[in-house]
Amino acid sequence: MPPHTPEPPDRLSQLRGGRPPLPYTARKITALTANPACARRSVLDASGVDKTVLARRLGYEPRFGQSPFAIAREEAFKATVKWGSYAELVRLLREDLGVPVEEAKLQDLGDVGGISSLDVRERETRGVIERIAAGDEERLILQSPVLTLEVAGRLAYLEPDVLTHRIDGRFHVVAIRSFPAIDGQANPTAVAQTAKQASVHVLALRRAFAAAGLDVEQVADTFLLVCPKDFSNRPCLSRIDLRQELAALDFQLARLRRAEDLARGLPVTATLDTDRHPDVLRESVEQLPASYVPDCLSFCEMAHCCRDEADTHAYPARLGGAVRNNLAGIDSTSTALAYLDGGLLPGEENAETVELLLAADRLFRLRREETA
Ligand code: SF4
Secondary structure: OOOOOOOOOHHHHHHHOOOOOOOOOHHHHHHHHHOOOOHHHHHHHHHOOOHHHHHHHOOOOOOOOOOHHHHHHHHHHHHHHHHHHHHHHHHHHHHHHOOOOOOOOEEEOOOEOOEOOHHHHHHHHHHHHHHHHOOOOOOOEEEOOOEEEEEOOEEEEEOOOEEEEEEOOEEEEEEEOOOOEEOOEEOHHHHHHHHHHHHHHHHHHHHHHHHOOOOHHHEEEEEEEEEEEOOOOOEEEEEEEOHHHHHHHHHHHHHOOOHHHHHHOOOOOOOOOOOOOHHHHHHHHHHOOOOOOHHHHHOOOOHHHHHHHHHHOOOHHHHOHHHHHHOOOOOOHHHHHHHHOOOOOOOHHHHHHHHHHHHHHHHHHHHHHHHO
16 A cells, blocks of 8 residues: 555645545656746646546546556566665675675664554654764665655655665665666666656755754765666666756755645636546646646656647747747747737837847848848
């Protein structure tokens, strides 16, 4: 059974209806911060709505996410690494990083006295980390810890695979993934994605240290990636720098508006309850401002729905973030064309944008005449 997820604040849970909330994950937070201007995604994630189900109810099949085969492969590899109290991970820590691991103590934080709720596990994780940081306790491996991070004004509960603390005296996040490292090189896109997700866990760990008055420098700005070596199932380990990802994540999280405030702006009749009629859902979803850009196709379940909406309204962002920025203050490409053919005159607020647009159009025509 999945662990009990603490309820989001009232308006957000009302919007979701009777279904249990889907928790935030590092993957979700990474996607959310990839488009921090999108109020729609912010409210959907904070209310715990299942975006895959919602997209289907609206008539779109999300072509996104891990395949069941990839999920099963990852679970099988994680089981290999966990086997024998993380015997393979302990071997890698000793052989590759020279960690003294004669006494490899493990603490399983997957439940606390038979209670597996996230808030109880988070309290326990915090207590163990504080005791280790103070030198009162030794645990080489913390299995299934729970950390928290404030995201769009809501507390997200996060579950890194493992934490360890005996490398240069600093705590490290460990991510276990099933993509292989062939001749020491893993797929760079997969590594980059994993690094973004690991940075969510590292930031959460740093915030836990700061909140407890501990030195955040005890948390490493690198993470340990464990993945299969070559074409075998034998794990190998790499240590990956996260400084850039941490700075970007910190900046993007600060740009997110509070989901609760965004939700309060919706009419009282609005609902995101996926058991309601699709027409009612569509009307409510459209009340949440989206910020569609073509990149959404690579990270959001709602992408095809938002793309159709952007097409219908001819939003400039449909053509990409650069077009949206260049047409700042112009709400549709049809309006932009009307400015170009003189059918519409700009107001004071967008005079500069239209002037630049007309200049670009003159340049474009000149180039076309020269090459004709
Ligand atoms: S697909 Fe839609 S909901 Fe998702 S991030 Fe893009 S604009 Fe927002």
